[in-house]
Amino acid sequence: xxxxxxxxxxxxxxxxxxxxxxxxxxxxxxxxxxxxxxxxxxxxxxxxxxxxxxxxxxxxxxxxxxxxxxxxxxxxxxxxxxxxxxxxxxxxxxxxxxxxxxxxxxxxxxxxxxxxxxxxxxxxxxxxxxxxxxxxxxxxxxxxxxxxxxxxxxxxxxxxxxxxxxxxxxxxxxxxxxxxxxxxxxxxxxxxxxxxxxxxxxxxxxxxxxxxxxxxxxxxxxxxxxxxxxxxxxxxxxxxxxxxxxxxxxxxxxxxxxxxxxxxxxxxxxxxxxxxxxxxxxxxxxxxxxxxxxxxxxxxxxxxxxxxxxxxxxxxxxxxxxxxxxxxxxxxxxxxxxxxxxxxxxxxxxxxxxxxxxxxxxxxxxxxxxxxxxxxxxxxxxxxxxxxxxxxxxxxxxxxxxxxxxxxxxxxxxxxxxxxxxxxxxxxxxxxxxxxxxxxxxxxxxxxxxxxxxxxxxxxxxxxxxxxxxxxxxxxxxxxxxxxxxxxxxxxxx
Amino acid sequence: xxxxxxxxxxxxxxxxxxxxxxxxxxxxxxxxxxxxxxxxxxxxxxxxxxxxxxxxxxxxxxxxxxxxxxxxxxxxxxxxxxxxxxxxxxxxxxxxxxxxxxxxxxxxxxxxxxxxxxxxxxxxxxxxxxxxxxxxxxxxxxxxxxxxxxxxxxxxxxxxxxxxxxxxxxx
Numbered sequence: 001x002x003x004x005x006x007x008x009x010x011x012x013x014x015x016x017x018x019x020x021x022x023x024x025x026x027x028x029x030x031x032x033x034x035x036x037x038x039x040x041x042x043x044x045x046x047x048x049x050x051x052x053x054x055x056x057x058x059x060x061x062x063x064x065x066x067x068x069x070x071x072x073x074x075x076x077x078x079x080x081x082x083x084x085x086x087x088x089x090x091x092x093x094x095x096x097x098x099x100x101x102x103x104x105x106x107x108x109x110x111x112x113x114x115x116x117x118x119x120x121x122x123x124x125x126x127x128x129x130x131x132x133x134x135x136x137x138x139x140x141x142x143x144x145x146x147x148x149x150x151x152x153x154x155x156x157x158x159x160x161x162x163x164x165x166x167x168x169x170x171x172x173x174x175x176x177x178x179x180x181x182x183x184x185x186x187x188x189x190x191x192x193x194x195x196x197x198x199x200x201x202x203x204x205x206x207x208x209x210x211x212x213x214x215x216x217x218x219x220x221x222x223x224x225x226x227x228x229x230x231x232x233x234x235x236x237x238x239x240x241x242x243x244x245x246x247x248x249x250x251x252x253x254x255x256x257x258x259x260x261x262x263x264x265x266x267x268x269x270x271x272x273x274x275x276x277x278x279x280x281x282x283x284x285x286x287x288x289x290x291x292x293x294x295x296x297x298x299x300x301x302x303x304x305x306x307x308x309x310x311x312x313x314x315x316x317x318x319x320x321x322x323x324x325x326x327x328x329x330x331x332x333x334x335x336x337x338x339x340x341x342x343x344x345x346x347x348x349x350x351x352x353x354x355x356x357x358x359x360x361x362x363x364x365x366x367x368x369x370x371x372x373x374x375x376x377x378x379x380x381x382x383x384x385x386x387x388x389x390x391x392x393x394x395x396x397x398x399x400x401x402x403x404x405x406x407x408x409x410x411x412x413x414x415x416x417x418x419x420x421x422x423x424x425x426x427x428x429x430x431x432x433x434x435x436x437x438x439x440x441x442x443x444x445x446x447x448x449x450x451x452x453x454x455x456x457x458x459x460x461x462x463x464x465x466x467x468x469x470x471x472x473x474x475x476x477x478x479x480x481x482x483x484x485x486x487x488x489x490x491x492x493x494x
Numbered sequence: 495x496x497x498x499x500x501x502x503x504x505x506x507x508x509x510x511x512x513x514x515x516x517x518x519x520x521x522x523x524x525x526x527x528x529x530x531x532x533x534x535x536x537x538x539x540x541x542x543x544x545x546x547x548x549x550x551x552x553x554x555x556x557x558x559x560x561x562x563x564x565x566x567x568x569x570x571x572x573x574x575x576x577x578x579x580x581x582x583x584x585x586x587x588x589x590x591x592x593x594x595x596x597x598x599x600x601x602x603x604x605x606x607x608x609x610x611x612x613x614x615x616x617x618x619x620x621x622x623x624x625x626x627x628x629x630x631x632x633x634x635x636x637x638x639x640x641x642x643x644x645x646x647x648x649x650x651x652x653x654x655x656x657x658x659x660x661x662x663x664x665x
Contacts, residue, residue, distance in 0.1 A: 054640060165563070167553055171512050174546045178519055181543065185526075185536040192526050192536060193519075216586075223612045224579040225571045390615035391624055394606040397585070398625075401602055402632055405593060406644035414590050429567055430508050448539040455534045 003133055010357025014365055019062050022055075023362045026063040027369045030070020035078050035381045038218055038396060041071040042328040042438065046210035047403040049332070052339040058355045062362040064333055065316075069121060069363065072309050073370045076113040077381050080106060080301070081234045090308065091273075092280045096293065096300030098234075103296050107238035112250045112298055113305040114374040115242075120258035120306035121367045124313025127262045128320075129360055132349065135321040139346035144453035145464050147322075149474035151447040154268045154324050156478040159436040166482065168432045176440025177447075179204055186445075187452060199412040206335045208404050209441060210328070212417045213434045215400040217424020219393050224425075233385045240375060250302040253283050257306025265314020268324055272311040279307035313363070320356060321346060323446070328435040331442040504567055505558040513551025519544035582612035597647020602629040 013019060033039040045064050052060055079090040080097035093113065100109040142150070159169035182193040183203030194200040242250065260282070261275040283299040284290055293300055318324040323344035325331035337344045342352060349356050374381070404417045427434055458464035466472045523540040557563040585608030592601035606625035607618070615621055630653075636642045637654050638661075644650075 050642065167550055167557065171547070171550045171554070174543055174550065175512075175515065178515070178540070178543050178547070181540055188528075188536045190527050190536045192540060193522050195522070219609070220579070220582065223582045223609075224574045224576075388615070390610035390613035390621070393613050394609035394621070394625070395628060397589075397609050398602045398606055398628055398632065401589060401593070401598070401605070402636065402644050405598070406636060406642060409643065409646060411590065411594055414593065418586055418590070426508065429571060430505065431565060444539075451539070452534045460534070 003130060006133075006353060006357050007129055007361060009353065010359075010361035011364075013058060013354050013358030014062060014361040019059055019358065019362065020365070022059040022063040023066050023366055024369060026066020027070040027366050027373060028066075030067035031074040031370065031373055031381060032070075032384055033067070034071035034074020034076075035384050036074075036387070036392065037078055037082070038222070038392065040214060040329075041068050042210060042332055042435075043214040044071070045329060045332050045336075046207045046214075047399055049207050049336055049339065050403075050407050052336050057337075057340045057342065057352075058358050060336065061333070061355060061359045064336065065359055065363055066366050066369075068329055068333075069309070069312065069366050070370055070373075072121075072312050073114060073117050073374045074381065076117065076301075076305050076308075077110060077374065077378065078385065080109045080113065081236070081382060082385060090276075092276045092304040093301055093308075095280070096297050099294070099296030100298065100301065101234045101237070104237040105296065105298075106234055106236045107240045108242050108246050108298065109296075109301050110236065110378055111240050111242050111375060112246060112302045114371060114378075116250060116254040116257065116302045116306040117309040117374075118367050118371040119254045120261060120308075120310040121313060121370075122364065123255075123258040124262045124265070124310035125360065125363045125367065127266070127310075128313050128316050128363070131266065131317055132321050132356075132360075135317060136346045136349050139322055142346070142470075143468070144450045144457065145468050145471040146474065148447055148450040148454055149465060149471040149478070150268060150322065150324060151443055151450060153474050153478040153481075154318075154326055154443065155436075155440065155447070156481050157268060158326055158439050159433070160482050161485070164431060166486065168430070169436055172427065172432050172434065173436040173440040176209075176437035177444035179209060179437070180441040180444035181448075187449070197412065199408075199410055204416065204441075205404075205407070205413070206332060206438065206441060207407065208413055208417050209420055210332055210438055211400045211403050212420030213424035213427070213437060214328075215396050216417060216421025217428060217434070219397055220421060220425040221428045222393065233382065236378060236382060240378070246298055249298050252286070253279070253299045253303030254306045256282060256286075257303040257308075258310040261307035261310030261312075262314040265311030266317040267314075268318050268322075268326055272308050272315075272327075275307040275311045276304040279303040316363075320344065320348060320359075323348070325439060325442060328438040331435075331439045335442050501566070502558050502561075502564065505563055505565070506555060509551050509554035509558055509563075511551070512554060513548055516544050516547030516549075516551055519547060578612045578614070581608055585609045585612065593645070593647065595647055597650035598645030599626075599629045599633050599653060600647070600649050602632075 014023065029044065030041065033041065033044045044067055075090045076093050076097065079094035080101050083094050083098040097109040097113065100106065155173055159173035160166035182200055184201055185192055191201055257279040260279050264275045265272065280300055280303060283303040284293045287293065287297065287299050289297065315327050315330050318326055319330045319334065323334065325334045334344055342348070400417065401414070404413045424434060454464055455462065465475060519540060523537055523544055526537050526540065528535045528537055554563065585605045588608065589601045589605035592604065603625040606628065607621045610621040633645060633650065633653065634657060636644045638657065
């Protein structure tokens with residue numbers, strides 16, 4: 001009951017014309033950048049971080065949440081019509097959705113993706129609404145030792161468990177953790193890794209790193225390696241009203257996808273890849289026409305799209321209740337909290353009720369807006385897809401310049417942007433994941449702080465992490481997650 | 495195996511690069527002062543990070559040498575298109591060189607045109623018009639609407655001044 005009252009209050013916050021305006025801007029921008037290949041929510045939110053100097057926190061987070069949800073909707077349009085998934089989580093959508101579009105069923109694919117996203121996004125937001133207060137109740141009993149253990153677990157899952165190589169994921173993670181240490185150590189006031197440069201004493205701005213990795217690195221890669229001209233955008237053929245059979249075949253996958261996506265997203269593991277693949281696999285198993293899979297089965301679009309959106313809602317659970325980001329986008333949102341001097345964690349729900357519940361209410365509203373934006377107006381977004389590639393990437397680099405040079409007017413930041421862009425290019429080439437860099441950079445300093453607090457309380461006794469049962473079991477789980485796949489692989493090899 | 499290793503030299507270089515970053519971290523950690531009393535000093539986390547990076551780099555090198563990390567970069571990503579890559583890098587360099595003295599509008603427009611070239615565009619006029627329009631719009635939006643100064647070069651200041659005067663006359 002308390003939750004419902006809080007949510008009702010959230011709606012009064014989110015429905016003020018001012019906040020509603022930011023919500024509408026958010027979902028529109030989000031859909032646009034989701035549609036455009038090469039732009040993602042993490043990059044966009046990073047570029048918009050300077051807004052935190054001008055606009056109040058509630059409005060900014062409503063904007064960011066709209067972008068975050070909108071990008072999920074927009075991404076599916078591109079996968080279906082262009083067959084170039086914008087992000088790894090929509091690979092599966094491209095698999096079946098593009099085949100459907102080729103067979104003249106593009107409209108039905110877009111419809112099941114959009115309605116499925118709406119259904120699952122709403123279920124996921126409901127999950128967030130009712131799970132968040134419960135997690136907070138548990139989390140309030142955590143001490144610094146438990147927090148440190150939880151952060152270690154998140155580090156492990158985002159770098160070593162997901163992705164193709166645990167070692168390369170960990171390399172990315174520790175590189176990010178190191179970037180986070182540059183600057184003044186907040187607890188002792190000592191300068192670290194400034195290399196004699198005054199500019200580095202303030203630390204490296206996360207905008208520079210995110211824009212370097214996602215915009216500059218990606219542009220370098222595409223200019224150097226892409227031969228083929230842009231794939232052709234398929235026309236939206238067929239009726240946007242799904243047939244009775246389409247509905248019958250979609251409803252099950254929507255709900256199952258939501259059921260898979262939300263819990264996996266909410267675990268401190270995060271990631272939308274695993275739930276989409278799981279959902280695809282499950283729908284193929286359950287389908288009465290498994291032979292259609294690979295040739296445009298509607299279940300293969302409905303399920304994974306639902307899983308994708310539900311997991312996006314799930315990721316917000318650890319982020320809003322524990323201050324634990326498990327995706328690059330969530331990590332950048334966390335740095336926006338820090339920009340306002342707000343400490344995300346279990347106190348957030350009680351200390352910033354307007355912000356948190358306004359944000360959650362705006363997600364419900366955003367889902368409805370997005371359904372309207374993405375179904376009747378889909379033709380508009382298709383037009384965005386026709387922007388010539390040279391102009392698109394040239395424009396991205398101009399915005400990258402604004403985002404970095406514009407805030408500091410320092411050529412050092414621009415050099416840093418290009419250096420990190422070069423590193424991002426190499427990471428792309430050698431298959432190092434980039435998200436762990438951002439997560440390590442934001443979460444690393446928080447982990448260090450938690451570790452030091454725990455050790456201060458224990459009077460310097462390092463066994464504190466192992467003698468507290470909860471902390472010990474979380475750390476054991478983290479260790480298991482790193483070692484088990486390696487051992488399994490070793491035994492299979494021999 | 496030797497032949498395999500010579501083909502995998504790029505991976506080996508990357509592995510050693512990770513290791514080198516770890517060494518730099520460890521060396522630079524020694525520069526951090528620890529005069530103040532603290533239960534856990536500012537060196538503990540950096541030291542752990544450095545050790546981790548050295549270990550990961552070493553493991554990656556071993557994986558490459560024994561053939562566990564065998565992604566063939568060239569087969570997977572194709573040859574580097576050096577002319578295009580070079581044009582893009584020139585674009586970035588022009589931006590970096592001009593943005594301070596001349597200003598954002600000119601620097602970004604030139605970069606835009608060069609980047610579009612690097613992506614295979616052949617219509618110089620279209621690129622130039624788009625570049626100037628985009629740079630001007632962004633500049634005016636930030637300068638006038640948001641009050642964020644994104645350019646302080648000669649040309650930026652002149653444009654900003656001219657537009658302000660126009661607005662003053664109009665208002």
